[in-house]
Amino acid sequence: MARPNDEVAALLQEYSDLLSIGGGAAYKVRAYEKAARAISGHPQDISVMDADTLRSVPGVGKAIADKVLEYLRTGSVRALDALRDEIPPGVRDLIAIPNLGPRKAATLYHDLGIASTGELVAAIHAGRLREIAGFGARTEENILHGIELTRQHGERVHLDTAMERAEELVERLLSVGGCQRCTHAGSLRRFVETIGDVDVLAAADEPGPLMETFTEREPVEEVIATGETKSSIRTTDGLRIDLRVVPLRAWGAALQYFTGSRAHNIRTREIAGHAGLKLSEYGLFDAETDQLVVSETEEEEVYNRLALPWIPPPLREDRGEIEAARKRELPDLVSETDIRGDLHTHTDLTDGVSPLEDMVATAAERGYAYYAVTDHAPGLPMHRMTDEKVRAQRERVRELDGAYRGMRLLHGSELNIGPDGEVDWPEEFLNGFDVCVASVHTHFDQPREEMTRRLVRACENPCVNIIGHPTARLIGRRPAVDADLDEVFRACARTRTALEINASPRRLDLRDDDILLAKQYGVRFAVDSDAHSAVHLAGLRYGVGTAQRAWLTGEDVINTWPLHQLRRFLRPPS
Structure with a gap:
């Protein structure tokens, strides 16, 4: 619910x-x-x-x-x-x-x-x-x-909405007697940015009790279809969820099959066919005798029998992962545990809803080594930021620094990139911040040439460390700004300006395709929550999922680095 x-x-x-x-x-x-x-x-x-x-x-x-x-x-x-x-x-x-x-x-x-x-x-x-x-x-x-x-x-929902419903359901089904395995699969497991329907997979000898729990308890609004091993419901908030129950011996093959993507599965079935095998949701079989070849329950064994290492779900889009797996060149993907700190967050000083102290305490609970507060600057008048307010906040940040053992605090600001590429505050004032994120918040419909120059000028500002939510899109609500991203990415690489992967499920900006392109230019990235409340700091996982879809490693992401290395990136020696 x-x-x-x-x-x-x-x-x-x-x-x-x-x-x-x-x-x-x-x-x-x-x-x-x-x-x-x-x-x-x-x-x-x-x-x-x-x-x-x-x-x-x-x-x-x-x-x-x-x-x-x-x-x-x-x-x-x-x-x-x-x-x-x-x-x-x-x-x-x-x-x-x-x-x-x-x-x-x-x-x-x-x-x-x-x-x-x-x-x-x-x-x-x-x-x-x-x-x-x-x-x-x-x-x-x-x-x-x-x-x-x-x-x-259309009927697609944001990633966090689908994830919350799926995790609630999986937890409930795992508590049913006889349930041996249960997890979400499909596009949700691959961290696709919006979800059309949720696939849940379970293993049990007797599917009946699972199907009964699935179709008869909240949040069921409508039972679309019901059967012995497959049922579909629509929840009270309009999300379609499909449940499939398989024998435990088919778990690995079923999980691989129902995770997809379709293009990835076509490739793996082709590989199986060339090896004289048949791969389906029911298992991996000898093509001539129909004898089950893989009786182990893990996905890794299915890939191993295809002479491949296990391929992480976010990579399964047929974008070169099969070839990389064959060469044993799959990246060591960045993970949420690699993230040492969050570099873009807000408090109730501007448009957040949690006070500074609550944001810092929650960041410490997450085990961060460092944490940045980056409230809005005066360029957005509705937030009523002033020089005096930000100086007072800086003093309070300094007082709290060290209050939580093992976590250092950084004081920053999210600057507004004006129509001409200028940002809030002069350089001498900006030098007082530990980190500056600069983002487009207005004039989204500028012509392509002007928008490109606007973003490039922000990159060229020596005080700007990170370009926040770089295309300014809101999924299903506002399209990305029209800019020459190749030119922007070249500028980021040249000026050592990181690009943000904004983890807000309403943004997920940059997109995975854009990240893949930017990485070719040698750009670095920051995976940030852009949290406006303590609750939303946990949303960082969705940005990490997007980074994984783009093949990023920890080395590509600046907030996986130790603080001393991060500081050298943010304020390089002159």
């Missing part, structure tokens, strides 16, 4: 959006949006909180707390239901279109009566949007692109 905090946060965000469409006061819209972020990032389970404890969560006042308690008690909120009745479902769908949002959706609804995506497309083609101030040809183009982006994303 969804984490109660995330479930309530989604509810409050919906209330905020509907208030905006309905013409609610701006301060109230912002209050519910802020409360949604705070509850999502709060470490404690809000479903067990009383009214007083709820109001202690930053941004949660009495009115919001009352609505949260009403939802937890009854499963609904009367005020939200009233807004849902007032605003047609089609208008609510418009909010999800990238480049639109609640305010523009409200304008379209109130001024033109547009109440569905289909009506919006028709109005654009008829030129009706140009009757409204602020809706020109470029806006129409952006909205149409956003609609196409939404259609492409």
Whole structure:
């Protein structure tokens, strides 16, 4: 099931959006949006909180707390239901279109009566949007692109959503008597950035009890299909999950088969065929006698019988992994345990929801050797950062440095890369930071030449160490900026500027394909969480998965390095 905090946060965000469409006061819209972020990032389970404890969560006042308690008690909120009745479902769908949002959706609804995506497309083609101030040809183009982006994303979910559901289910199935093995497989095991459906594989002599648990307990919304060894469900949050149960003797072959990818499996079946074998989800067999060749239960044995070493799942995309395996040249992939520290995180000083002390304590619990605080700089006025605030934070960081044995603290900033490539603060002020991340946060639609030059100029700034979420994409919400990435990657290599692999499942930026290209230029990378709450520091795993898909080793990733080596990279001797 969804984490109660995330479930309530989604509810409050919906209330905020509907208030905006309905013409609610701006301060109230912002209050519910802020409360949604705070509850999502709060470490404690809000479903067990009383009214007083709820109001202690930053941004949660009495009115919001009352609505949260009403939802937890009854499963609904009367005020939200009233807004849902007032605003047609089609208008609510418009909010999800990238480049639109609640305010523009409200304008379209109130001024033109547009109440569905289909009506919006028709109005654009008829030129009706140009009757409204602020809706020109470029806006129409952006909205149409956003609609196409939404259609492409379709029913797919973000990686973290699928992973959480899969891990909950695997844990539940492992507790069923007779379950010998259970794990997730498919694209989720390969850390693909979005997931269409989740494959879960189990081994048991008697599948019945597993199928009963799978189809009859929460979070099942619908049983799509059920059978003796395969069943499919749709969860209450719309995710399709398929369960397959195999005998233990077939476990290794089944896990290899159901992990995929399809292209990788075609290659392994071809290799088996050339060796006089047949490989399927049921096992590895002699092609002539149909006798089971591999009766061992591990995936490694299947690959060994094909004269290959075990190939890590994130590499199984038929992008050269078979050839590298044959030559015994598979990379020693970076792992989460290799990461010594996080170099891009936020606190409640700007747009985070956890105080500095909580972020530092959670980082220490993760066993980091170093940890950087990088709140936003003044270039984004909504975060209200000032020179005085950042100096005071630096003093507090210095006070906390050494409070957790074995972990050093770095004070940094996430700078905004302006339209011309300039960043916040002059060089003499920036020299006071231990690490500077620079990111694009505005003017996403600059022409290709201008965007390329903007990013290159940021790389050339001697104080910029890392380019954060380099293409600025939001998966399913905002496309990557249009830039000549070859030129940007050349600049990063030339200036010794690392590129971030932003682990937020909404970003996963850089993409694995871009990382593969950047590595050819000799670029280094930083896998960072971009966490805005202590809870989200654990999301680093998704960035590591993306790095693995791109064949990166620990040496490629600067925050696997010892602190003394990292410091030389961040501030090389002149």
